[in-house]
Amino acid sequence: GNSVTQMEGPVTLSEEAFLTINCTYTATGYPSLFWYVQYPGEGLQLLLKATKADDKGSNKGFEATYRKETTSFHLEKGSVQVSDSAVYFCALSLIEYGNKLVFGAGTILRVKS
Amino acid sequence: NAGVMQNPRHLVRRRGQEARLRCSPMKGHSHVYWYRQLPEEGLKFMVYLQKENIIDESGMPKERFSAEFPKEGPSILRIQQVVRGDSAAYFCASSPPSRARADEQYFGPGTRLTVT
Numbered sequence: 001g002n003s004v005t006q007m008e009g010p011v012t013l014s015e016e017a018f019l020t021i022n023c024t025y026t027a028t029g030y031p032s033l034f035w036y037v038q039y040p041g042e043g044l045q046l047l048l049k050a051t052k053a054d055d056k057g058s059n060k061g062f063e064a065t066y067r068k069e070t071t072s073f074h075l076e077k078g079s080v081q082v083s084d085s086a087v088y089f090c091a092l093s094l095i096e097y098g099n100k101l102v103f104g105a106g107t108i109l110r111v112k113s
Numbered sequence: 114n115a116g117v118m119q120n121p122r123h124l125v126r127r128r129g130q131e132a133r134l135r136c137s138p139m140k141g142h143s144h145v146y147w148y149r150q151l152p153e154e155g156l157k158f159m160v161y162l163q164k165e166n167i168i169d170e171s172g173m174p175k176e177r178f179s180a181e182f183p184k185e186g187p188s189i190l191r192i193q194q195v196v197r198g199d200s201a202a203y204f205c206a207s208s209p210p211s212r213a214r215a216d217e218q219y220f221g222p223g224t225r226l227t228v229t
Contacts, residue, residue, distance in 0.1 A: 032216040036220075042222055042223075043117075043119075043204055043220035043221050043222045043223050044156075044204065044206075044220040045220070046217060046218070046219065049216070049217065051216070089156065093216050095215075095216065097169070098161045098168055098169045099144075099161075099208065099215060099216045099218070100146060100158045100161055100169060100172075101146070101148070101156075101158060101206075101218060102158070103155055103156040103157075104155070105155045106155060106156075
């Protein structure tokens with residue numbers, strides 16, 4: 001089946017630290033890969049995506065590279081801010097499944113000033 | 114350009130009552146997805162609809178849950194005879210019609226259902 005595994009949190013960092021949140025996937029086809037972010041009490045916001053191997057998605061200083069050989073899509077940011085504190089979800093979709101999203105469990109990120 | 118709208122934002126129902134959750138997709142979007150976020154269980158797909166059609170309801174519980182997306186008006190997720198286990202956040206997402214971006218989904222703020 002199709003599934004996403006991401007590192008458990010919470011991840012607690014100091015401001016300006018480097019962030020990595022690991023994400024690996026299993027898919028029956030060739031998925032699109034996404035990172036979504038959820039701030040407290042809000043819906044999910046699309047942070048970035050990649051649709052083929054070696055593509056790099058980037059937005060707001062966050063980056064993730066589609067690695068087909070390791071079936072991974074790790075999220076990175078060079079210098080986190082307090083305002084990055086949120087829950088981060090890795091997800092995949094497949095066009096043959098109507099593009100419905102399959103989510104990882106989510107990783108809570110806390111950034112201290 | 115208004116985003117995906119959901120209402121109500123918070124809904125309290127007693128056991129046995131009906132809950133109706135509404136979702137208006139972004140302007141120009143004709144595909145709607147519903148997801149449920151249960152405590153400790155993460156986000157799970159429920160149903161995928163296009164105007165007047167249910168495309169995939171493989172994530173819907175077999176009983177008490179139904180969804181529609183009429184030609185006019187919002188998409189509705191309906192839960193009959195609610196039970197405490199239905200307490201969750203329900204999110205709607207819509208996607209654009211262009212082929213290049215059909216895999217992008219834009220989420221509403223959610224409806225938080227509490228069953229007492």
